[in-house]
Every structure is written in C-alpha cells, then in structure tokens.
Amino acid sequence: MRAAILQLTSSDDPEQNTEHVQSLLVEAAGKGAECVFTPEVSNCVSMDRAHQNAVLVQQEQDGFLHMVREQSKALNLWILTGSVALRAEPPEDRFVNRSFLTAPDGGIAGQYDKIHMFDVQVSVEETYLESSGYAPGSRAVACETPFGKIGMTICYDLRFSYLYRALAHAGCSILAVPSAFSPGTGPAHWQPLLQARAIETGCFVIAPAQTGTHSASKGRQRKTYGHSMVINPWGEVVLDAGTEPGIHMVDLDLAQVADARRRIPALTHDRAFEGP
Numbered sequence: 001m002r003a004a005i006l007q008l009t010s011s012d013d014p015e016q017n018t019e020h021v022q023s024l025l026v027e028a029a030g031k032g033a034e035c036v037f038t039p040e041v042s043n044c045v046s047m048d049r050a051h052q053n054a055v056l057v058q059q060e061q062d063g064f065l066h067m068v069r070e071q072s073k074a075l076n077l078w079i080l081t082g083s084v085a086l087r088a089e090p091p092e093d094r095f096v097n098r099s100f101l102t103a104p105d106g107g108i109a110g111q112y113d114k115i116h117m118f119d120v121q122v123s124v125e126e127t128y129l130e131s132s133g134y135a136p137g138s139r140a141v142a143c144e145t146p147f148g149k150i151g152m153t154i155c156y157d158l159r160f161s162y163l164y165r166a167l168a169h170a171g172c173s174i175l176a177v178p179s180a181f182s183p184g185t186g187p188a189h190w191q192p193l194l195q196a197r198a199i200e201t202g203c204f205v206i207a208p209a210q211t212g213t214h215s216a217s218k219g220r221q222r223k224t225y226g227h228s229m230v231i232n233p234w235g236e237v238v239l240d241a242g243t244e245p246g247i248h249m250v251d252l253d254l255a256q257v258a259d260a261r262r263r264i265p266a267l268t269h270d271r272a273f274e275g276p
Contacts, residue, residue: 001147004028011215012046029075048219073106082178112152113137122184148173155179168201180210186225199235202261233260
C-alpha cells in the first residue's frame, strides 16, 4: 500500500483549511498515493468556543467533508480524514470530534466519534477540558479496505490500550491514530505509546499529526507537537515527519502483519482472570 501522511498546521478558518488540504490531496494522488491520512481536527483548530460556534456546522453541511468526498472520487483515493470538528445533532449541544474513511466512489465507508476526552492539566500553562465542548463517542469502528481492515481512533484514545486490542481482535491490520498531540506530553509519550500499540497488536500504526503554532483569529493560539509517525507491526519507526508541515509518502508491506503475529502470537494468548 502506498500511503500519504499529511502533516498540517490547520488554522481556525475552515474554508482556508479546506482549500489547503484539497491541494495536498491532489499532490498526494500525483505521487501515487492509494490512501491518504490527515490529522485530527483537519478542518479547524481553535481554542475559542464562541468561534467554534460561529464556524462549525453539522455533518451534512460541512464543506471540508464535502470536499474530501469529492476528491476521493475524482482522484480514486481512500482518504482517512483524521477528524472533522462538527456540530452534533440535537438535543446534544456540544460538538463531535468525528473521523471519516471515504472510499474511491466518494461514499463514507466508516465514521468514528472520539471516545476518550482529553480532560487534563499538563501544566499550569497547558490545561484542556475537551468534554466541556465535545460529546464523547461510545462505539469502536473497524472498516474493510482493499489494503486490510482499518481501526479508527483519535489522539487521546492512544492511552487506552484495550481499544486497540479490541480492534486487532476484530481483524484490523492497520490502526489509525490521527492526532493534535500536546507539546507538553509529546516528547515523552508520543513515540513510546505508538510503538507499544503496534507491538501489542502486531498492526501497522499510522499517526498523522498537527504541528506547530496554529493561526487563530479569535482566542489564544494552540500549539501541537507534530512528528507524524508510521510504526510497523514489529514496533519499528517507518516514518518520523519531524515538525514541518507537508506530505510524507510511505510504502507499506501488509504481509509484515502476519509475520509479526506468527513470531509473537500474543493475540491468541488472552486469558480470563480474577481480581484484583
């Protein structure tokens, strides 16, 4: 599988982000991509709830998702849109952080709402309360593709290994971890967690990330860690994109999944236990 990983520095302007990502999708297709992966909140990075209320819309009206579906069809691409920030359906008055997998016919092959909310105080200067603005999902999602089954997750989900093991047991060979990872935790936790999820499951882990300082017309600017990564099923780093935005091409041999699981068949060794 030839994959394109988009590392973005999305702003709080959905129209601007839509135009930029569209141009990158065209470029990635020109480089031979069969599947493209984008980061979390590709359509809008904003720390300002009032601004989000002004610019975010429900799924049916979202221009970013509409563009992605059009480009999937026009360019004959599978596209894993890491996530799109959207208004939820009433009566829920919070937003949803929703990932989409679109097929080359332009159809939505799968969608997933982020389950685990990033409610943390990394430091005095860096505090997040994602659940105040976003409604959590409750359903794990795995989607069939010609390359293998893809398990859909988002960012903070990465810290909850049981989700990834469940996806692997459901037949996934690729785990998507689109993110907008904190620069406070990224240097210590990002790569080790990605490698752990790959080693535990014998899956490829594909983690496109937001990077840098994000332009904001309202409220404070957000900063993200970057370092989009691809980890193979043996836990080896195939790609580390550093901190510059752009397109990164990787060729993946999915036969490595079966090989890793043959060598360490841990997915067949689960045992029930009592306690603690």
